[in-house]
Amino acid sequence: MENTIKIRATLENGITTVKLQILHPMDTGLFKDRKTGNVIPAHFIKEVKCEHNGKLVLEAAWGIAVSKNPYLSFSFQGGAAGDTVKVSWTDNKEMSGSGETKIA
């Protein structure tokens, strides 16, 4: 999938702060489609990995209670301007996506 992630990484006082948003429905599987009456199947991101220059810095395990189009912010020490921050995700339907940015 393309353009599934909006990501920004900024460096301030030696600390890199990453802000990201993934476009994803995060369907819970608990509710019915109001028009058809059919249950909308669960469709949610399970795993998110964040790498700094290829090294894993954060790994998240998510369930259905993370909001639609999930937002996440975190920060780490040791980044430098121009370094790569990459985010990748996998959902319960084995779909996946990734995005990367340079630390500014």
Add this chain to the structure above:
Amino acid sequence: MPLMNPARRSLLKGVLSGAVAALVAALPRFAFGAWPEQAFRAKSVPDTLHALLGTASVITDTRGIALSVIDLAENGAVVPVTVTSTLPGVDSIILLVDKNPNAMVARFMLAPGVKPFIKTNIKMAETSRVIALVRSEGKLYSTNKKVKVTLDGCSD
């Protein structure tokens, strides 16, 4: 009672210490664990903690953790949550919502050098406590805050 053969005994000891070493090696500080299926399937907070951590005993010392979340959420579909900690060596942050159909919301594993800080948006089915757990140097700390929800966040 015959004495245990010393050679056999030292062999047994070696096997045992080897097993302990293997267990320790299997639980590194920053473990990239599999998606915790049982924890996400559990309903209640104690069952979730048991499935996730093998224990429900946490230190409810809230001094080292700050959980920032609104008191009143008009829309339970998007409740912004921020967790920060002043505890040393934090390697995981866990978010739970007491009265959601499944209490488990998310687990974040942090590599060394990653700040004990997470900001994200969560769903809340009804008025409930939001619970933040932080693991610092192998110990679990927790704090919680009640959030009043006026519109069910799971119906969308």
